[in-house]
Amino acid sequence: MxxxxxxxxxxxxxxxxxxxxxxxxxxxxxxPDACSDEAWGDYLFFRDNPRGIHHEMWLHAVGCRKFFNITRHTVSYEILETYKMGEQPTVGAEHLAREEKTAREGKTDSVQVAEGGQQAVGASDAALASVKGAQA
Amino acid sequence: MSNTVHVYDARADHATVTAESPLAYSFQRSGMPAPGEASGEESRAVIGERAFLGHLILRGGAIVLDEALREVLGIGLPGRPNSLTVDADGQRSVQWLSPDEWLLIVPGDETFGLETRLRAHLGGSHVAIVDVSAGQTLIELSGEAAHEVLMKSTVYDVDPHAFTVGKGVTTLFAKTSVILRRPDESRWELIVRRSFADYVYRWLLDAGAEYGIGVVREDRHESQ
Structure with missing residues (x-):
């Protein structure tokens, strides 16, 4: 759960x-009038199904009834972060790649799985800085 | 485009049909056990319906609504998510429901006047005020085992230390949704949809049976 x-x-x-x-x-x-059929079809019908980090929309259906975003690992089911609509994620695929690299080098265990499914914050300073720069 | 808003008094004095509370049917059909009646022991949980209150949903920007509400009612919007402000005599309350939505509960006979005054005060601001009084009802739960009855029914943490006075959340309750809140130390309030009121009532009777749950029915026009 x-x-x-x-x-x-x-x-x-x-x-x-x-x-x-x-x-x-x-x-x-x-x-939409000027874009190609392929681009429009991609927009309407085609969705990513990544193995790894996935940015998803979730709805707090019984609660505040607002949409928000979750960054989730599709293999471990770990929730890496949640953020409001209109904001940009601080954890992305680069984050995963870096984690795996360090794991291969034996510096740390594989992707960390938070106990009880609680979010673990793993954003690098660089990623945070770029998001802050984008918001400013 | 006209900005006219038609406001109707849902409880006009000249109404000839007697109003029935959402739980009137349940009281008839499922009965109203007196506290402790079934178990023969002292009752540790008591429920009661506070029917015919005025429920208004306010939507819009927090700043304009807060200002208007302070002016008209003398209480402000709660500043934090999942919280509740109650006025001095405990009759009127505003609860945070979502970042742009609040639930205002006042005595039933004040609803129309309040809505009209709020609208006058808000003028052309981009807000919505909806009278949902007829769509939901308020069930009050008290007694020393009240939180234990809730623990059996909801996934939310209702430990009295975690769910402090002045908190109010929308959450799951026995497969339906309720607005659950704690206006003071001794009472919990459940705001349920009218169509689910009977279900919740019967659930509470069942869940509270081991605590000798009973019903105390208030007089129709008594506000507290």
Missing amino acids: FHIYCPYCEEHREEEEFHPKGQAHIARPED
Whole structure:
């Protein structure tokens, strides 16, 4: 059972209160009339199914009823972070690659799995700085 | 485009049909055991319905709503998520429901006047006020085992130390959803949908049986 942190309610809630709503950060083509059929088809129908880090939308259905984003590891099910709509993730695929690299080098255990499914913060300073720069 | 909003008094005095609370049917059908009646021991949990209160949903920006509410009602919006403000005599409350949504509960006969005054005060601000009084009801749960009845029913942490006075959340309760809140030390309040009121009532009777749960029915026009 996940214990998910809702960024709007500002506390951890049971998974039962939430609904997954699919891939996040899908950008609508700027000008639908001018874009190719392929680009439009991608936008409408094609979704990523990665092995590893996935950014998803979730809905706090029984609660504040707001959409928010979760960065989740599709293999370990670890929730790496949750953030509000309109914000950018601080944990991405580079983060995973770096973790695996350090694991291969024997510096640390594989991807860390938080106890009880609580989020583990693993953002690098560089990633944080870039997001802060983007928001400023 | 006109900005006219039509506001209707849902409980006009000239109504000839007697209002029935959402639980009137349940009281008839499932009965109203007196506290401790079934077990023969002292009751450790008591439920009661506070029917015919005015429930208003306020949506919009926190700053304009807070200002209008302080002006009109004398209490402000709760500043934090999942919290509740209650006025001095405990009759009126505002609860955070989501970042742009609050639930205002006042005595039933004040609803229409309050809504009208709020609208007048808010003018053309981008807000919505919806009277949902008819759609939900408030069930009060008290007694020393009240939190134990809740623990059997909801996934939320209702330990009195974790769920402190002044907190209010929307959460799951026995497969349905409720707004659960704690206005003071001794009482818990459950705001349930009218259509689920009977289900929740019967659930509470069942869950509270081991604590000798009973029902205390308030007079219709008594506000507390």
